[in-house]
Each structure stands twice: as C-alpha cells, then as structure tokens.
Amino acid sequence: MAGRVVLTYFDGRGKMEPIRWLLAAAEVEFEEVFLKTREQYEKLLSDGDLMFQQVPLVEIDGMKLIQTKAILKYIAEKYNLHGKDLKDKAMINMYSEGLLDLMEMMMILPFTSDKKPKLDNIETKAKQRYMPVFEKALSGPVYLVGGKLSCADVQLLECTLMLEEKFPGILSDFPNVKSFQGRMSRVPALSKFLQPGSKRKPQPDDVYVKTVMEVLRLKF
Known part of the structure; x- marks a missing residue:
C-alpha cells in the first residue's frame, strides 16, 4: 500500500x-x-x-x-518537527543527541548483570549533566526551540518518563522540566500515545x- x-x-x-x-x-x-x-x-x-x-x-x-x-x-x-532554520536545527540536534545519549544508557541496562553501579551512574549524570540543561532552557519558553513543538521536545518527554520509571521523584529538583512534562503529556497526539x-x-x-x-x- x-x-x-x-x-x-x-x-x-x-x-x-x-x-x-x-x-x-x-x-x-x-x-x-x-x-x-x-x-x-x-x-x-x-x-x-x-x-x-x-x-x-x-x-x-x-x-x-x-x-x-x-x-x-x-x-x-x-x-515539520525540526525547526525553521539552520540555527534552530542545530539547537534541536544538540538537545536531541544529548537525550539519546542518556536514553541509550537506560536502553542497555537490561543487558547488564551488575545494574546497581550503572543505575547510580545514570542517576548522577541525569541530575548533574542533562536535566540542568533542560531546566535552564525551559525557564521561560513553552518549547525548547523556536516556540514550537520539535523532535527534541518529544524526546525530552520520553526521556523524563523513562527516568521516573527508574528514579521516582528525580524531577523534584527540576520544576521547569516537570511542568514541561505535564504540558507535553496533554498534547493530543502524545496523550493518545x-x-x-x-x-x-x-x-x-x-x-x-x-x-x-x-x-x-x-x-x-
């Protein structure tokens, strides 16, 4: 078809x-x-x-x-989820690839035997390296880049939900990210998913x- x-x-x-x-x-x-x-x-x-x-x-x-x-x-x-110009696309790609790096750490976790140190490493990096970036980026804007929904927004929602599965309450120190998660979860297409x-x-x-x-x- x-x-x-x-x-x-x-x-x-x-x-x-x-x-x-x-x-x-x-x-x-x-x-x-x-x-x-x-x-x-x-x-x-x-x-x-x-x-x-x-x-x-x-x-x-x-x-x-x-x-x-x-x-x-x-x-x-x-x-049309990749920004309006080259500068937007570059920012979206940086956010997106950072999120994919973090999610990949969680993806390979089921295939490892000694999970505790790897979980600790993921939690530390999420708190110290990744989530602070998004907390700052979302201090005012509704979306990460260009005032409209992009693939980076979708991946951030997915990533935060994955983090909360492993570390309940991890977003308590990141209120902007938590608020973003709530907003994105109400987008009709994402809510349906x-x-x-x-x-x-x-x-x-x-x-x-x-x-x-x-x-x-x-x-x-």
Missing part, C-alpha cells in the same frame, strides 16, 4: 522507541514487524535491507532507512532481552 510506514525491530523499546514516539507526535500511522528469530534477521541481511547489518529499519516513502538519528531527522524534517493500547512499549522484560540476544547472537 502506497504511503505505508513499516517498522522492523524487536517487540520492545530499544532504539526504535524514540522513532515510535516521533511518528506518534506527527500523527503518522505505522505497522510493525517484530524480529523473533535469527532467520528473520538473516533474511534482512541477505536481502540487503540493513546497510550496516543493524536495526532499527524503517520503510517510508519508498526507502528503507537505518541508523536511529538519520531516521529521526528524516521524520522530523518531513513533518500514552494511553493503554497504543504502540508504546513497556519496560523491557526477560523475554525481550532473551529474544534480542538470541536474534543478534549477543554475548555479555
């Missing part, structure tokens, strides 16, 4: 979740193909669908896109971890 958007990944958050969030913000319907076996992955490789032998894979506008940041930028540009039954994925469980490790033949 023309115009169909198809996401190929595991049935869990990982690097696809920011893409799901951004498509939801843009009110774009998408289908999902879940990787469950090594054979599925090897077929993608043999078909030449994975340029660097990695997922996520997004089929959109007749293209097969890989690399999370490239996919996010394409969607943000296509749906937060409701039960949406394509938002739950926190990773043992089944998700086992599937990823078996399909990709990972060893930790």
